[in-house]
Amino acid sequence: MEGSEAIADAMIAAGCRFFAGYPMTPFTEVLEHMARKLPAVGGVCMNAESEIEAVGMAWGAAATGTPAATGSTGQGLSLMQESLAEITLARLPLVVLNMARAQGDYYQATRGGGHGDYRHLVLAPGDVAEAVELVQLAFDLTVRWRNPVLVMGDYYLAHTARSVSVEPLDFGPRPDTDWALDGSTGGTGRAKLVSFLGSAKQRDHVGYDLSDHYAACAAASAAMVASVQPLAECLDTDDAEVVVVAFGTPATYAKAAVRQLRAQGTRVGLVRPVTLFPFPTDAVAGAAEGARAVAVYENNQGQMVDDVRLAVLGRAPVHFIGGLSLDGSGFGIAPDLDVAVLRGRIEEVLAR
Amino acid sequence: MSRSTRVDGRIVVRTDRVPDEPARLVDDFTPALIDVGEHHLCPGCGEPVAMRAALEAVAELGVVGRAIGVFGIGCYTAFSNNLDVEVLQALHGRAPSVATGVKRARPDTVVFTVQGDGDMVNEGLQEVIHTAARGENVTCIMLNNGVFGETGGHMTATTVLGQRTKTSLEGRDPVVHGRPILLATLVAQLDGAAYVARGAVNNAGNVARTKKMLLQALRTQIAGAGFSFVEILTMCPTGWFVETQEAPDYLADNLAVVHTGGVLKDVLGAAAPPEGS
Amino acid sequence: MSRTVLTRGTVVIDTEACKGCDLCIDACPPGVLAMTTRTVNGRGYRFPVLSEGCTGCAACSQVCPDFVFQVYKYETPLTVAVKGP
Numbered sequence: 001m002e003g004s005e006a007i008a009d010a011m012i013a014a015g016c017r018f019f020a021g022y023p024m025t026p027f028t029e030v031l032e033h034m035a036r037k038l039p040a041v042g043g044v045c046m047n048a049e050s051e052i053e054a055v056g057m058a059w060g061a062a063a064t065g066t067p068a069a070t071g072s073t074g075q076g077l078s079l080m081q082e083s084l085a086e087i088t089l090a091r092l093p094l095v096v097l098n099m100a101r102a103q104g105d106y107y108q109a110t111r112g113g114g115h116g117d118y119r120h121l122v123l124a125p126g127d128v129a130e131a132v133e134l135v136q137l138a139f140d141l142t143v144r145w146r147n148p149v150l151v152m153g154d155y156y157l158a159h160t161a162r163s164v165s166v167e168p169l170d171f172g173p174r175p176d177t178d179w180a181l182d183g184s185t186g187g188t189g190r191a192k193l194v195s196f197l198g199s200a201k202q203r204d205h206v207g208y209d210l211s212d213h214y215a216a217c218a219a220a221s222a223a224m225v226a227s228v229q230p231l232a233e234c235l236d237t238d239d240a241e242v243v244v245v246a247f248g249t250p251a252t253y254a255k256a257a258v259r260q261l262r263a264q265g266t267r268v269g270l271v272r273p274v275t276l277f278p279f280p281t282d283a284v285a286g287a288a289e290g291a292r293a294v295a296v297y298e299n300n301q302g303q304m305v306d307d308v309r310l311a312v313l314g315r316a317p318v319h320f321i322g323g324l325s326l327d328g329s330g331f332g333i334a335p336d337l338d339v340a341v342l343r344g345r346i347e348e349v350l351a352r
Numbered sequence: 353m354s355r356s357t358r359v360d361g362r363i364v365v366r367t368d369r370v371p372d373e374p375a376r377l378v379d380d381f382t383p384a385l386i387d388v389g390e391h392h393l394c395p396g397c398g399e400p401v402a403m404r405a406a407l408e409a410v411a412e413l414g415v416v417g418r419a420i421g422v423f424g425i426g427c428y429t430a431f432s433n434n435l436d437v438e439v440l441q442a443l444h445g446r447a448p449s450v451a452t453g454v455k456r457a458r459p460d461t462v463v464f465t466v467q468g469d470g471d472m473v474n475e476g477l478q479e480v481i482h483t484a485a486r487g488e489n490v491t492c493i494m495l496n497n498g499v500f501g502e503t504g505g506h507m508t509a510t511t512v513l514g515q516r517t518k519t520s521l522e523g524r525d526p527v528v529h530g531r532p533i534l535l536a537t538l539v540a541q542l543d544g545a546a547y548v549a550r551g552a553v554n555n556a557g558n559v560a561r562t563k564k565m566l567l568q569a570l571r572t573q574i575a576g577a578g579f580s581f582v583e584i585l586t587m588c589p590t591g592w593f594v595e596t597q598e599a600p601d602y603l604a605d606n607l608a609v610v611h612t613g614g615v616l617k618d619v620l621g622a623a624a625p626p627e628g629s
Numbered sequence: 630m631s632r633t634v635l636t637r638g639t640v641v642i643d644t645e646a647c648k649g650c651d652l653c654i655d656a657c658p659p660g661v662l663a664m665t666t667r668t669v670n671g672r673g674y675r676f677p678v679l680s681e682g683c684t685g686c687a688a689c690s691q692v693c694p695d696f697v698f699q700v701y702k703y704e705t706p707l708t709v710a711v712k713g714p
Contacts, residue, residue, distance in 0.1 A: 018457050044456045049482040053449040056442070056479070060422070060453020063440045064461075068453070086443055181454070183418035183461045186437045187385070187411075193433055195441030201433050202388055208433055355709070360666045363712070364678040367642040375701035379687040381643060382696040389646060389696040395674070396650035400694040556656050556688035589650075597651035 001164065003128045003157040007097070008033035009166040010132040011069055014139035016095070017043035018061035018068040020054040025331055026158040027073050027099040051076040055083040055096075062092045063194045065180025067139055071097025071151075073331075074105040078113065084148060085114030089196035089217050091179070093142035095135070096120075099153045101331035102324070103248060106303035109150050110277045117214075119221045121145070121228060122276040124152040124247045128162040133169060134274070140171040145224040146179075152276060155331050156249040225278055232280035233272040236262055237287035240269030242350050244321075245284060245308050246297040247273050250337055254297050257342040268346060276304070284311035291316045295349045297342060298322040299334050319352075321345040383407050385416065385436045392430065396596030398586025398603075399428045399495050401553040402562070405584075406466070406493055409566035410437065413574065415462040422451040424467035424476070427501045431466070445476025448483035451490040462573060464491040470500040473509040473535050480539065480581075487544030487578040491569045494535065494583045498607055499591035509533045512610045516593060536583040536616055546578030546619040552585035552608055554600035565615065572620050585611060637706045638685020641699040642677060649674030653689040653698070662689060681709045 001009075007030055011019070019038055021031040031047065038045040044061070048054035051072050058070040072080065077098050087094055098105055107113075109122045121141055125131035131153060138149040179199075185191045193201055198213040233251075235258060237243055246254040251272040258270045271287045273280050288294050294316050296305040302320050309318045321342075325334035336342075357366050382389030385407040393399060410419050416437060423432040425444040432439050442450040447465035455463045472480050472494045480492055499517050500506040507517040507524060510532050514523040524532075540548040547569050551562030562584055569580035585607050587599035594602050615621075647670060654662050654677065661680045670676050676697075677689075685702030 018453065020453070046452070046456065048449070050478065052446065053452075053479060053482060056446045056449025057453035057456070059442070060440065060450040060455075061457035062453075063450075064454055064457045066457040068457070082443060083446065090441070181420050181438045181440060181461075182458055183415075183420050183438050186419050187416035189436060191436045192438050193441070195432060195439070197429075197441055198433060201435070207392065207430060359678050360668050362663075362678070365636075365639060365681060365683075367640055367679050368644075370641060370699075371639050371701050371703065373707065374704040375639070375685075376704070377699070378638065378685050378702050379690040379698065379700040381646075381690075381699050386696070391695075393694065395648035395694070396652060397694050400696070401692060404696075553692070556686075556691045559691045596649075597655065600652065600655065 001161060002029065003131060003160050003162070004029035005033045006128050006132050006162070006164050006166060007135055007153065008037055010135035012037055012041055013166050013168040014136040015067045016069050016139060017041070018058060018066045019043070020046040020048045020057040020070050022048050022051045022054050022072060022076060024073050024076050026101070026155040027071050027076065027097065029158055030071060030097060030099060051079040052083065055080040058094055059083060059087050059092065062094050063181050065177035067143070069095040069097065071099065073099050073101055074108065077105065077108060081114035085112065085116050085118055086196040088118040088120065088148055090194055091146040091217065091220065092194065093146055094148040095138045095142055096148055096150045097153060098150060099155070099158050101155060102326060102334065103250065103299040104303070105152070106276065106298065106300065109152055117218065119225060120277065121147065121149040122152055123149065124274060124276050125157065126233070126248060126251050126272055128157060128160055129164050131157055132164055132166050136169045137171065140174065141228065143174050143177065147221070147224055152248065154249050228278055230278045230280040230283070231274035232283040233274060234283055234287060235270040237269035237271060239267055240287065241267045241292045242346060243287045243291045243294045244268060244270045244297060244346060245273070245294060246270070247276060247304060250297060250299055253337050253339055254342055256339045257346055260339065260343060261346060266350065279307045279311065281311040284308055285313065285315065288312040288315045293349050293352065294318045295321045295346055299325050319349050321349060385411055387434050387436055393427055394590045396587055396589045396599050397427070398497065398553045398588070401559060402495050402584045402586050403428065403431050405553070405559060405563040406464070406566050407435065407437065409563060409570055412567065413570055415570070415574065418460060419462045419464070420454055422447045422454065422463065422465045424465065424471035426468035426471050428466055428468060428495055444471050445474070445479060448476065448479040448492060452483055452488050455488060455490050462570060464493055464570070466493050466495065468501065469494060469496040469498060469510040470508040473533050477509070481542070484539045484542045484545045484579045484581065487546070489573050489576055489578065491573050491580040491582070495586050496583050496611060497586045497588035497591060499588055501588050501591050505591035510535065510611065512606055515606060517591065532610060534611055536581060536611070539581050540616040544579050545581060545617060547572040547580040548617040549615045550583040550611060550613050552603060552613055554585065554587055554603040568618065568621065575620055577620050583611065631710050631712050633708050634681040634711050635706050636681045636683055636709050638683045638700060638702040640679055640683065640689065640701070642679070643697050644670045644676040646695050647674055647676035647697045648695050649676065650694065652692045652694070653677050656688045656692040658686060658688060659684055681711050
């Protein structure tokens with residue numbers, strides 16, 4: 001089945017029962033599949049009138065403890081940023097899909113495209129099969145940490161057809177959602193509150209205390225970052241002279257190039273970050289140890305390369321072998337996504 | 353003990369203790385669903401009066417145990433953490449979509465929003481129009497004082513012509529500032545809207561009428577008849593640059609003549625059989 | 630000179646909660662509320678005082694933004710002698 005459909009099935013297998021979205025390429029098909037499949041399992045799918053309203057609806061559903069998700073492509077995510085930042089401060093679970101065009105949304109996803117100081121977990125599948133796993137992992141992580149989790153997809157993922165079977169994954173028992181709203185604590189003297197301004201109803205003093213609340217959110221965020229295991233795929237990095245770093249679908253092409261070079265005896269390796277946040281710093285640093293150079297490929301003007309440089313921390317020179325590669329539509333197949341082209345760029349770095 | 357006492361040289365009835373003579377309590381201090389009666393809203397502000405009417409309506413209909421209030425951002429946000437009702441805080445203008453998500457996920461709840469005119473008609477116009485058009489079974493409540501109160505008294509989309517605000521210092525001028533949006537009138541035209549009314553809290557009679565509107569709006573939601581909307585004109589002496597005791601007349605003379613009061617649409621009421629039959 | 634006034638109800642006034650907005654004064658149909666002229670509460674606001682003739686209609690508590698009033702209706706109206714016109 002097509003990647004979009006597999007992602008929809010994975011969301012439903014993970015327990016998603018509310019989805020809201022606005023059509024935008026290449027996210028649209030996910031919305032279409034959810035519109036068809038969610039009602040059949042007793043869920044709700046809303047075709048919202050704007051991206052901001054889509055994330056708003058998902059926010060409301062999430063506050064009731066219903067596993068909820070939304071998504072779009074980069075521009076739509078831009079519109080949602082205020083809400084995403086404040087949903088994080090409201091300590092709500094929410095899975096957000098970015099079916100991205102090219103790879104220029106790395107900063108938006110990992111540096112927090114919204115205002116203020118918050119963190120989202122970001123997962124970047126490399127293919128349809130991994131997307132099915134990571135989408136389910138996202139639904140687990142989001143409710144475990146009460147923090148939004150972003151899944152970074154792309155045009156290829158959406159439209160590549162693969163034979164996959166979507167098996168529900170078990171990550172262990174999910175924590176209680178006793179913070180969730182259903183109206184029932186009204187009139188008891190202990191009515192619940194879900195708010196990005198604070199979580200306690202006032203008794204002895206008037207008003208919210210934002211300094212208290214933001215400090216608590218920062219502490220929760222720090223605990224999450226310290227505890228979530230960064231994930232990366234490492235291929236042949238132990239003795240690599242040049243380590244290639246790439247994420248998402250393009251990494252599949254980089255992997256093919258690395259395999260070809262290895263087959264002819266060239267010592268190259270690959271690190272493919274799977275969690276873009278928290279970034280797999282140790283994996284990259286470990287691979288760079290003893291290497292002559294690190295070569296970063298991404299379809300943008302250089303965004304993940306910053307995190308690679310921070311991880312490598314001078315152990316080896318870091319070269320950017322990516323760049324903007326778009327077709328006329330801006331979201332089609334990138335011209336340089338070609339194993340021979342990538343081989344050439346890696347060989348250039350080897351030759352330096 | 354004497355019934356009377358002296359204050360400022362005048363004989364007055366003692367009002368510092370419950371009456372000795374047999375009497376029944378007609379109205380209590382703070383409404384049951386407001387946790388702490390003290391608030392920092394301005395003297396003479398109409399918003400607490402409107403909040404009281406809304407919460408009394410929720411209590412009277414017996415739905416406190418399944419009600420969820422979705423708050424926007426404005427002076428009234430002071431109440432979002434002060435109610436014995438479950439509350440979900442939303443962003444400026446964004447309560448209607450959040451309320452939609454709550455109600456669609458939990459159709460058994462009674463969901464109402466509390467938003468100001470700046471919140472609902474400026475930032476959030478799109479949200480309330482779409483929510484009404486979809487006929488969502490939620491109740492949106494707009495506290496309309498014709499200004500952005502919390503930021504200090506600036507013009508909103510409901511500010512009336514001639515009204516002086518910090519961003520229309522000489523009075524709202526149609527050439528420079530355009531004309532006000534009469535939101536209840538706009539919403540009533542949407543087929544998805546089942547109950548639309550405009551009330552005010554500038555005198556006791558209007559408070560009583562507004563309370564009836566809120567009851568019928570919530571009944572409309574409970575009956576699943578569609579979107580319900582109550583616009584409530586509230587006093588803002590600070591934003592209007594008038595004395596507190598002049599604000600009720602200012603409301604009547606300036607706001608209520610443009611945003612006129614009454615029930616604009618009542619699908620449930622129209623469907624009810626005539627009295628006596 | 631004295632006369633009698635029929636008083637059907639009364640109020641308890643939380644003077645410390647009052648913010649001196651005066652809305653109750655105009656709201657009272659029998660006009661039995663008046664603001665103090667010199668006396669102020671702990672926050673410096675004048676507050677309402679009650680004369681005989683209250684009907685227990687609760688208009689004051691309905692318009693009060695600060696929840697200052699508790700309103701009672703007597704089981705039997707009181708006939709009270711007052712001084713003055």
